[in-house]
Amino acid sequence: xxxxxxxxxxxxxxxxxxxxxxxxxxxxxxxxxxxxxxxxxxxxxxxxxxxxxxxxxxxxxxxxxxxxxxxxxxxxxxxxxxxxxxxxxxxxxxxxxxxxxxxxxxxxxxxxxxxxxxxxxxxxxxxxxxxxxxxxxxxxxxxxxxxxxxxxxxxxxxxxxxxxxxxxxxxxxxxxxx
Amino acid sequence: xxxxxxxxxxxxxxxxxxxxxxxxxxxxxxxxxxxxxxxxxxxxxxxxxxxxxxxxxxxxxxxxxxxxxxxxxxxxxxxxxxxxxxxxxxxxxxxxxxxxxxxxxxxxxxxxxxxxxxxxxxxxxxxxxxxxxxxxxxxxxxxxxxxxxxxxxxxxxxxxxxxxxxxxxxxxxxxxxxxxxxxxxxxxxxxxxxxxxxxxxxxxxxxxxxxxxxxxxxxxxxxxxxxxxxxxxxxxxxxxxxxxxxxxxxxxxxxxxxxxxxxxxxxxxxxxxxxxxxxxxxxxxxxxxxxxxxxxxxxxxxxxxx
Numbered sequence: 001x002x003x004x005x006x007x008x009x010x011x012x013x014x015x016x017x018x019x020x021x022x023x024x025x026x027x028x029x030x031x032x033x034x035x036x037x038x039x040x041x042x043x044x045x046x047x048x049x050x051x052x053x054x055x056x057x058x059x060x061x062x063x064x065x066x067x068x069x070x071x072x073x074x075x076x077x078x079x080x081x082x083x084x085x086x087x088x089x090x091x092x093x094x095x096x097x098x099x100x101x102x103x104x105x106x107x108x109x110x111x112x113x114x115x116x117x118x119x120x121x122x123x124x125x126x127x128x129x130x131x132x133x134x135x136x137x138x139x140x141x142x143x144x145x146x147x148x149x150x151x152x153x154x155x156x157x158x159x160x161x162x163x164x165x166x167x168x169x170x171x172x173x174x175x176x177x178x
Numbered sequence: 179x180x181x182x183x184x185x186x187x188x189x190x191x192x193x194x195x196x197x198x199x200x201x202x203x204x205x206x207x208x209x210x211x212x213x214x215x216x217x218x219x220x221x222x223x224x225x226x227x228x229x230x231x232x233x234x235x236x237x238x239x240x241x242x243x244x245x246x247x248x249x250x251x252x253x254x255x256x257x258x259x260x261x262x263x264x265x266x267x268x269x270x271x272x273x274x275x276x277x278x279x280x281x282x283x284x285x286x287x288x289x290x291x292x293x294x295x296x297x298x299x300x301x302x303x304x305x306x307x308x309x310x311x312x313x314x315x316x317x318x319x320x321x322x323x324x325x326x327x328x329x330x331x332x333x334x335x336x337x338x339x340x341x342x343x344x345x346x347x348x349x350x351x352x353x354x355x356x357x358x359x360x361x362x363x364x365x366x367x368x369x370x371x372x373x374x375x376x377x378x379x380x381x382x383x384x385x386x387x388x389x390x391x392x393x394x395x396x397x398x399x400x401x402x403x404x405x406x407x408x409x410x411x412x413x414x415x416x417x418x419x420x421x422x423x424x425x426x427x428x429x430x431x432x433x434x435x436x437x438x439x440x441x442x443x444x445x446x447x448x449x450x451x452x453x454x455x456x457x458x459x460x461x462x463x464x465x466x467x468x469x470x471x472x473x474x475x476x477x478x479x480x481x482x483x484x
Contacts, residue, residue: 001363001366001367004367004370005370009371009372010370010371010372011369011370011371011372011375012370037238037239043239043240043241043242044240046239046240046243047239047240047242047243050236050239050240050243050296050300051243051244051296051314051318052314052315052318053310053311053312053313053314053315053318054311054315055239055311056311057363057367058359058360058361058363058364058367059363059364059367059368060308060364061368061379061383062364062367062368062370062371062374063367063368063370063371063372063373063374064371064372064373064374064379064382065373065379065382065383065386067386068386068387070387089219089222089223090218090219091215091216091217091218091219092215092388092447093212093215093216093219093450094215094216094218094219094222094223095388096307096388096447096448097223097302097305097306097307098305098388099387099388100304100305100306100307101228101304101305104304105304113231116227116231117228117231117304119227120226120227120228120231123226123227124222124226142386142387144382144385144386146378146381147377147378147381147398147401147404150385150394150398151398156385156387
């Protein structure tokens with residue numbers, strides 16, 4: 001709750017946002033939060049929460065529905081050709097998960113983690129196209145039109161966020177042709 | 179003094195096992211469909227670096243949180259490749275789902291389904307979403323509840339009986355309270371967003387890929403109903419813990435919540451998410467709603483269980 005209000009925007013006045021931030025800071029210095037990650041008590045609590053499925057909050061699509069992310073691979077072949085491809089999976093169920101993965105890639109504040117996750121997706125592209133020389137992964141933020149904008153003809157658009165270049169010097173074996 | 183006597187009565191009510199039958203059947207179906215839905219992408223999603231990164235981050239939370247990496251590491255010592263291990267994990271999940279559905283080896287199947295699904299959910303941490311949490315919650319309560327139930331083949335053919343039938347009411351109550359907490363906070367945090375009051379969040383949720391099942395051109399014709407839909411979602415969720423307990427409003431609220439999840443499933447393509455939510459709701463508050471339950475379980479604990 002405090003995180004939702006602190007990170008906003010919400011319908012509450014700005015003073016609530018400041019109060020929530022302070023309250024969050026106070027909670028973060030609570031004795032349990034001060035324990036080191038390897039502390040048996042903290043580890044036991046974390047483990048129990050993960051086993052019971054209660055480790056995360058329940059604010060799905062709250063307070064507002066966030067924008068999504070999109071990823072495009074720019075494939076550079078050895079003969080100079082350039083093609084574009086988006087990450088693909090076979091089933092609708094996996095497509096929902098892929099959207100979740102892109103959200104995680106887009107939202108993470110850690111550059112290294114973002115790069116590692118993009119690299120894992122690039123690897124699957126590489127297996128599919130072993131003749132590639134390099135791949136540029138372009139991550140964009142999805143901008144959704146409002147109802148009024150949609151009626152005026154505006155459609156979803158993308159805003160550039162990051163681009164990562166992966167040069168492919170040691171191609172992995174073609175074992176998983178997904 | 180009143181609290182002292184009323185609290186145990188509230189936490190340990192005398193119950194039939196109808197709710198457990200609903201939970202077992204529903205989660206059995208859920209686990210089976212979950213496995214089938216990911217059949218073609220299973221190896222792709224759970225192999226390679228992404229899994230290793232998710233598991234490395236998970237190890238910061240605790241060293242005893244299960245993951246598919248445990249099996250992969252163990253099998254590597256025996257020379258079994260990762261793909262075979264993943265295939266066996268998928269098969270185990272599918273079989274445990276089917277076993278739950280028909281009620282064979284209920285306890286073992288529930289533990290296996292919970293464990294294997296948890297391994298997959300944690301190994302695919304970056305790929306997980308709300309549905310995985312709710313499956314873990316449901317399977318966690320299922321494996322702890324006094325199985326088998328009367329509708330299972332374990333009861334009917336193998337004559338097995340639960341060890342602690344007196345805990346039926348307790349686990350039912352825990353599930354009910356947990357759902358109330360979930361909906362209350364989910365509803366309250368939605369109420370704080372302006373987009374739920376003017377309907378813009380409903381619009382955004384429905385046109386955002388990959389949830390854009392309905393053509394926005396068709397959706398825009400219903401734009402006047404979007405604010406109503408948003409307010410209804412807030413009302414249903416935040417009002418859940420207040421209206422679900424009373425026998426007068428329970429039917430309306432349960433029907434409303436289930437209808438909401440059904441619409442989410444159809445309009446956003448989140449079929450498995452909807453199914454698990456409907457199963458948890460019907461198991462928690464459904465039994466006895468249409469037809470009052472008379473038969474109470476009154477049996478002595480037995481030694482032999484599955």
